[in-house]
Amino acid sequence: MTKLLEWVFGVLLLGAAWAFVTFDILNMNLPRTYREVAWPMPLYLLVTFGCYSLATVGYRVATFNDCDDAAKELQAQIKEAKEDLRKKGFKF
């Protein structure tokens, strides 16, 4: 199953569950409070996911390592490499 299909199934499943409760499709006489809680659920989920995404990406950007030492090490090694290669007869 492709990722796209997985998503479609997932959304359909959740959507169906939501519709059953909110509109009491099976006439199960669900308590009013159930319906009132279920009705705005999709929006809550979306907003929560949006916040989670922003927070996660923000945190990861802020903690993205800057490898200053790696850059310095590389610069030093470039010098060393050039000298050594010249000694071995390499012409740049």
Added chain:
Amino acid sequence: MASRTSTRSRRDGEKYSVLLPTYNERENLPLIVWLLVKYFGESGYDYEIIIIDDGSPDGTLEIAEQLQKIYGKDKILLRPRAKKLGLGTAYIHGMKHATGSFIFIMDADLSHHPKFIPEFIEKQKEGNYDLVSGTRYQGDGGVYGWDLRRKLISRGANFVTQVLLRPGASDLTGSFRLYKRKVLEALIERCVSKGYVFQMEMIVRARQLNYSIGEVPISFVDRVYGESKLGGNEIVSFLKGLLTLFATT
């Protein structure tokens, strides 16, 4: 003598082939080769470096020939092609000539540092992984020379990809990886994308085929010499690639 035996015992007969695709890398090539020789030499693993140059107008091939004279034909193999045919086919071309049972794929522009090679190999042995991927996004991994905007795009794109594809690896667009030879052959055959969506497709297909993936944190230092060949409309081609993979894998 003692040091020799310890070097020996680490070798265990495996050979590692490094595929280095180059296009206009005359400044970088001698340096990356020097570093590869240094770290492979120190760690004692058997290796070969396969340089696939696509007719670079800056004379990269001539540089490669000089390096071959210095380090020997058994260590440096030249498998040039007449014109620029792209990265994906460069790997296929190089792989045909590789004699190692493991294959490293890395860029020749010094953004992938050979000092991580022993770590890749140890990681691979640790879990007998089918492939080991370098990651900028975990542990001590990171980048150098990136401004906030670029970090944001990178992290954002990575997050969206993780959510949509759940690939089981943290760095999808990085291209510093170690593959079992058979695994690379199987993957490359199935991958159709171009550019660096190709790297993403490789890892996504790996998950699809149930290959095991190990990860090693790496530092990615932006190229010092020369310029990037991809670039252009990176974001658009990334999104296209992402959606294609989303719908087909």
